[in-house]
Amino acid sequence: MNNSPHPLPTPPHTESQVERITDKARxxxxxxxGGASLGVGLASSGVVAQAQTKSVLAEVVGRExxxxxxxxxxxxxxxxxxxxxxxxVASVRREQHRGTVVFVHGSSMASTPVFDLQIPDRPQSSxxxxxxxxxxxxxxxxxxxxxxSDKTRPVNANVACGADDLAAVSEYIMGLNGGxxxxxxxxxxxxxxAALFAQRHPQRVKRLALDAFVWTGQGSPTLADRRxxxxxxxxxxxxxxxxxxxxxxxxxxxxGTSDMTVVEAFADAVLALDSSVPTGTYVDMSANLPxxxxxxxxxxxxxxxxxxxxxxxFADLAAFFDKLPNPDKQFTVMPGIAHTSTRSKNYQLVxxxxxxxFSRPDPVYSGA
Numbered sequence: 030m031n032n033s034p035h036p037l038p039t040p041p042h043t044e045s046q047v048e049r050i051t052d053k054a055r056x057x058x059x060x061x062x063g064g065a066s067l068g069v070g071l072a073s074s075g076v077v078a079q080a081q082t083k084s085v086l087a088e089v090v091g092r093e094x095x096x097x098x099x100x101x102x103x104x105x106x107x108x109x110x111x112x113x114x115x116x117x118v119a120s121v122r123r124e125q126h127r128g129t130v131v132f133v134h135g136s137s138m139a140s141t142p143v144f145d146l147q148i149p150d151r152p153q154s155s156x157x158x159x160x161x162x163x164x165x166x167x168x169x170x171x172x173x174x175x176x177x178s179d180k181t182r183p184v185n186a187n188v189a190c191g192a193d194d195l196a197a198v199s200e201y202i203m204g205l206n207g208g209x210x211x212x213x214x215x216x217x218x219x220x221x222x223a224a225l226f227a228q229r230h231p232q233r234v235k236r237l238a239l240d241a242f243v244w245t246g247q248g249s250p251t252l253a254d255r256r257x258x259x260x261x262x263x264x265x266x267x268x269x270x271x272x273x274x275x276x277x278x279x280x281x282x283x284x285g286t287s288d289m290t291v292v293e294a295f296a297d298a299v300l301a302l303d304s305s306v307p308t309g310t311y312v313d314m315s316a317n318l319p320x321x322x323x324x325x326x327x328x329x330x331x332x333x334x335x336x337x338x339x340x341x342x343f344a345d346l347a348a349f350f351d352k353l354p355n356p357d358k359q360f361t362v363m364p365g366i367a368h369t370s371t372r373s374k375n376y377q378l379v380x381x382x383x384x385x386x387f388s389r390p391d392p393v394y395s396g397a
Contacts (some may be wrong), residue, residue: 033385078222088115089161091145098173098197100182107194108177109170109201110141111156117164127388128162128212128235129202132156133195135217135241135280136310137270139176140169142298143216143371146291151338154291156371159380165387166206170198172222174267174307185266187309188320192220192229199233200224210235212387217241217340217368218310224321231327238383240333241340241368246318248342251281251368256315262308268306268384273297282367283337288374295372314340323349329357333379356395359386 041341094109117125134140144167148154169387172177172194174186184190199211213234215223220242227234244254262268275296279287300362332350343362350360361382363370368377 036256046366061207086158087162089113089158090115090118094201096197096201096324098193100193100323101184105173105182105194106179107170107173107197109168109198110145110157112145112155112161112167114161114164114358115209117166125164128224129166129206129209130168130212130214130387131195131202132167132169133191133200133213134169134172134175135219136314137275137306138299139171139302141171141176142295142302144169146298146372148291148294151291153376153380155177156380160384163384165212168198168202169193174309183266184307185309185312186307188218188225188313190309191218191233192225195222195226196230199322201231203233212236212238214238214240214383215242216371218314221310221313221320221342224326227328227330228321228325234328236329236331236389237326238333238386238389240364240370240379240383241312241335242332242346242349243341244319244321244323244345244385246314246341249340249345251339252314255311255354259312259315262311262315266308267305268311270299272300272301275299276368279367279372282335282339286337286365286373286375287368288372291372322351324354327355329355329389331358331383333363333370333382334361335363335368335370335373335376337367340368357389357392360383374392 087114091110091112094111096107096109097104098107125256132140132144134143144155145157146154157169160167161205172186172191173182174180174184174190178194179193202211203209210233212339213223213227213236215221216239217240223237224239224242227237243249243252276289276292279289279292329351334341334346345358356357363375363378363382365375366373366379370376373379
């Protein structure tokens with residue numbers, strides 16, 4: 030059966046959980062990676078090594094969920110997508126459970142094309158499937174104005190709005206997992222949403238990973254160019270997207286970092302859900318940075334920067350990293366990667382870096 034969560038008919042207003050089984054198990058793949066980092070070095074966990082040696086991939090199950098956020102007396106309906114290893118669906122309290130991961134999407138597309146892209150004979154295209162097979166309970170969701178979530182309010186769905194979405198989503202997920210804090214990954218403006226949420230709700234976050242993140246925007250050629258179009262973004266709550274725009278995400282910084290055949294499949298999935306997206310995050314990143322205070326983000330944090338990323342300069346992120354108060358932090362530069370890491374040719378490096386940080390044991394001694 031088709032493993033993709035879209036397209037489907039619009040479900041009723043009540044919450045639902047519609048189970049769909051993934052494609053039959055496919056051949057595994059090896060993950061040989063390297064990288065440069067500031068802070069504690071990386072060590073591949075045992076669970077990753079075990080997954081690499083298996084020749085048949087474990088079956089993964091996907092289910093859709095729905096929740097709501099209340100804004101000024103209005104109920105906003107939010108779509109969530111959950112994937113788990115089939116043998117772990119009955120209980121998240123089994124010994125093999127590695128944690129609950131929530132993936133937060135960026136400005137120009139809904140969540141499932143980014144985190145659960147399905148390409149025949151290429152199972153590693155789905156970050157959610159990869160993490161689910163390692164024993165993680167994985168989730169993504171569409172922010173208001175994107176994908177299958179509500180698009181009816183006259184708002185531009187800015188970063189603060191996305192942090193509110195994440196607050197509602199986290200409350201729903203933690204109601205199902207027994208209150209276990211979340212492993213949170215945000216990409217691009219999804220990183221801004223995740224960082225602001227972690228600043229507001231640190232008790233809900235076990236570890237935070239910020240990929241393609243930006244703090245002040247100083248030294249960013251991409252944002253300098255985007256500011257030229259700020260009047261158009263301010264004039265409308267939505268902006269159109271098309272295939273050419275999606276392709277440009279992968280070529281604007283450093284052509285050659287992504288496999289364009291994968292990009293075409295990605296564009297198909299994005300455009301099946303949306304022909305336009307909100308302008309709010311573009312406005313915020315062009316005119317309102319900084320949007321969060323690193324000194325108030327107290328959770329363990331990983332900063333992931335692509336070598337060629339045009340959104341944030343190394344100096345901008347290094348300054349942000351320096352101000353993070355939790356000593357359990359890491360700044361990693363990902364070689365050969367531009368802005369969109371999980372769709373890059375070096376995606377295996379990204380998967381390894383992220384899982385390595387999420388599986389890092391908590392310190393036994395803190396010096397206190």
